[in-house]
Amino acid sequence: MSATLEKIELFDEQVDALAEMLNHINGGNAENPLILSAKAGSGKTHVARTLLSILSPYSLGSCIAPTGRAAAQLRKSGLEASTLHSLLYKAIFDTETGKFRFFSKRNITEIREVAGDYIILDEASMVTYEQYSFIKTIGVPIICLGDHRQLP
Numbered sequence: 803m804s805a806t807l808e809k810i811e812l813f814d815e816q817v818d819a820l821a822e823m824l825n826h827i828n829g830g831n832a833e834n835p836l837i838l839s840a841k842a843g844s845g846k847t848h849v850a851r852t853l854l855s856i857l858s859p860y861s862l863g864s865c866i867a868p869t870g871r872a873a874a875q876l877r878k879s880g881l882e883a884s885t886l887h888s889l890l891y892k893a894i895f896d897t898e899t900g901k902f903r904f905f906s907k908r909n910i911t912e913i914r915e916v917a918g919d920y921i922i923l924d925e926a927s928m929v930t931y932e933q934y935s936f937i938k939t940i941g942v943p944i945i946c947l948g949d950h951r952q953l954p
Contacts, residue, residue, distance in 0.1 A: 863920035
Protein backbone atom coordinates (compact mmCIF):
# COMPACT_ATOMS: atom_id res chain seq x y z
CA MET A 803 0.00 0.00 0.00
CA SER A 804 1.51 3.29 -0.98
CA ALA A 805 0.87 6.61 0.72
CA THR A 806 0.73 9.97 -0.92
CA LEU A 807 0.93 12.96 1.34
CA GLU A 808 -0.29 16.22 0.01
CA LYS A 809 1.81 19.23 0.82
CA ILE A 810 1.28 19.73 4.52
CA GLU A 811 2.23 23.02 6.05
CA LEU A 812 3.24 23.10 9.68
CA PHE A 813 4.69 25.79 11.89
CA ASP A 814 8.03 25.04 13.55
CA GLU A 815 6.36 24.19 16.87
CA GLN A 816 3.99 21.80 15.07
CA VAL A 817 6.93 20.11 13.33
CA ASP A 818 8.57 19.64 16.73
CA ALA A 819 5.34 18.22 18.17
CA LEU A 820 4.94 15.86 15.21
CA ALA A 821 8.52 14.62 15.64
CA GLU A 822 7.90 13.99 19.36
CA MET A 823 4.69 12.11 18.55
CA LEU A 824 6.42 9.93 15.96
CA ASN A 825 9.31 9.19 18.33
CA HIS A 826 6.88 8.32 21.12
CA ILE A 827 4.94 5.86 18.97
CA ASN A 828 7.96 4.37 17.20
CA GLY A 829 9.71 3.98 20.53
CA GLY A 830 6.77 1.94 21.81
CA ASN A 831 6.64 3.87 25.07
CA ALA A 832 3.52 2.51 26.74
CA GLU A 833 4.66 3.45 30.24
CA ASN A 834 4.26 7.21 30.04
CA PRO A 835 1.98 9.26 27.83
CA LEU A 836 3.16 12.04 25.60
CA ILE A 837 1.20 15.14 26.52
CA LEU A 838 0.62 17.79 23.87
CA SER A 839 -0.95 20.76 25.59
CA ALA A 840 -1.69 23.98 23.77
CA LYS A 841 -4.43 26.55 23.59
CA ALA A 842 -7.48 26.08 21.40
CA GLY A 843 -6.85 26.78 17.73
CA SER A 844 -3.12 26.14 17.91
CA GLY A 845 -3.27 23.15 15.55
CA LYS A 846 -3.20 20.10 17.84
CA THR A 847 -5.81 18.35 15.70
CA HIS A 848 -3.97 19.34 12.51
CA VAL A 849 -0.78 17.76 13.87
CA ALA A 850 -2.70 14.62 14.91
CA ARG A 851 -4.25 14.38 11.44
CA THR A 852 -0.78 14.73 9.90
CA LEU A 853 0.56 12.03 12.22
CA LEU A 854 -2.22 9.63 11.25
CA SER A 855 -1.70 10.30 7.55
CA ILE A 856 1.98 9.45 7.93
CA LEU A 857 1.43 6.32 10.01
CA SER A 858 -1.71 4.89 8.42
CA PRO A 859 0.08 2.86 5.72
CA TYR A 860 2.30 1.25 8.35
CA SER A 861 0.33 0.89 11.57
CA LEU A 862 -3.16 1.37 12.86
CA GLY A 863 -4.02 3.40 15.90
CA SER A 864 -7.12 4.90 17.36
CA CYS A 865 -8.23 8.43 17.98
CA ILE A 866 -10.62 8.70 20.90
CA ALA A 867 -12.33 11.40 22.92
CA PRO A 868 -14.21 11.25 26.21
CA THR A 869 -17.51 12.56 24.81
CA GLY A 870 -19.58 12.12 21.69
CA ARG A 871 -19.39 15.84 21.00
CA ALA A 872 -15.58 15.85 21.16
CA ALA A 873 -15.41 12.76 18.92
CA ALA A 874 -17.82 14.40 16.44
CA GLN A 875 -15.59 17.49 16.34
CA LEU A 876 -12.60 15.29 15.49
CA ARG A 877 -14.57 13.57 12.73
CA LYS A 878 -15.59 16.98 11.41
CA SER A 879 -11.86 17.78 11.24
CA GLY A 880 -11.24 14.72 9.09
CA LEU A 881 -10.14 12.19 11.71
CA GLU A 882 -11.69 8.79 12.25
CA ALA A 883 -12.59 9.16 15.90
CA SER A 884 -14.78 7.45 18.43
CA THR A 885 -15.62 7.83 22.07
CA LEU A 886 -13.65 6.33 24.90
CA HIS A 887 -16.70 4.26 25.79
CA SER A 888 -16.93 2.73 22.31
CA LEU A 889 -13.34 1.57 22.78
CA LEU A 890 -14.13 -0.02 26.13
CA TYR A 891 -17.63 -1.37 25.45
CA LYS A 892 -19.35 -3.20 22.61
CA ALA A 893 -23.00 -3.20 21.67
CA ILE A 894 -24.81 -6.51 22.05
CA PHE A 895 -27.72 -7.17 19.70
CA ASP A 896 -30.49 -9.76 19.89
CA THR A 897 -29.60 -12.54 17.44
CA GLU A 898 -33.22 -13.05 16.42
CA THR A 899 -34.48 -9.49 16.07
CA GLY A 900 -31.23 -7.64 15.47
CA LYS A 901 -32.29 -5.05 18.04
CA PHE A 902 -29.88 -3.53 20.51
CA ARG A 903 -29.97 -5.19 23.93
CA PHE A 904 -27.15 -3.79 26.05
CA PHE A 905 -23.47 -2.81 26.21
CA SER A 906 -20.87 -5.29 27.37
CA LYS A 907 -17.39 -4.41 28.56
CA ARG A 908 -14.72 -5.64 26.15
CA ASN A 909 -11.94 -7.81 27.52
CA ILE A 910 -8.39 -6.46 27.28
CA THR A 911 -7.62 -8.52 24.16
CA GLU A 912 -10.62 -7.06 22.33
CA ILE A 913 -9.69 -3.55 23.48
CA ARG A 914 -6.14 -3.98 22.16
CA GLU A 915 -7.50 -5.13 18.80
CA VAL A 916 -9.77 -2.09 18.57
CA ALA A 917 -7.14 0.35 19.88
CA GLY A 918 -4.41 -0.74 17.49
CA ASP A 919 -0.77 0.21 17.92
CA TYR A 920 -1.30 3.55 19.68
CA ILE A 921 -4.00 5.82 21.08
CA ILE A 922 -4.50 9.52 20.51
CA LEU A 923 -6.66 10.80 23.35
CA ASP A 924 -8.20 14.19 22.63
CA GLU A 925 -9.61 16.42 25.38
CA ALA A 926 -7.52 14.42 27.84
CA SER A 927 -8.33 16.78 30.70
CA MET A 928 -11.92 15.47 30.62
CA VAL A 929 -10.87 11.87 31.32
CA THR A 930 -11.15 10.69 34.92
CA TYR A 931 -8.21 9.20 36.76
CA GLU A 932 -9.94 5.80 36.76
CA GLN A 933 -10.55 5.94 33.00
CA TYR A 934 -6.97 6.98 32.30
CA SER A 935 -5.59 4.28 34.61
CA PHE A 936 -7.53 1.68 32.64
CA ILE A 937 -6.41 3.11 29.27
CA LYS A 938 -2.79 2.69 30.42
CA THR A 939 -3.37 -1.05 30.98
CA ILE A 940 -4.01 -1.47 27.24
CA GLY A 941 -0.24 -1.36 26.84
CA VAL A 942 0.17 0.87 23.77
CA PRO A 943 1.71 4.34 23.44
CA ILE A 944 -0.74 7.10 24.37
CA ILE A 945 -0.68 10.67 23.12
CA CYS A 946 -2.82 13.03 25.18
CA LEU A 947 -4.06 16.20 23.52
CA GLY A 948 -5.60 19.06 25.43
CA ASP A 949 -5.74 22.66 26.44
CA HIS A 950 -3.98 23.36 29.72
CA ARG A 951 -6.42 26.22 30.29
CA GLN A 952 -9.27 23.72 30.40
CA LEU A 953 -7.77 21.65 33.18
CA PRO A 954 -9.85 21.64 36.36
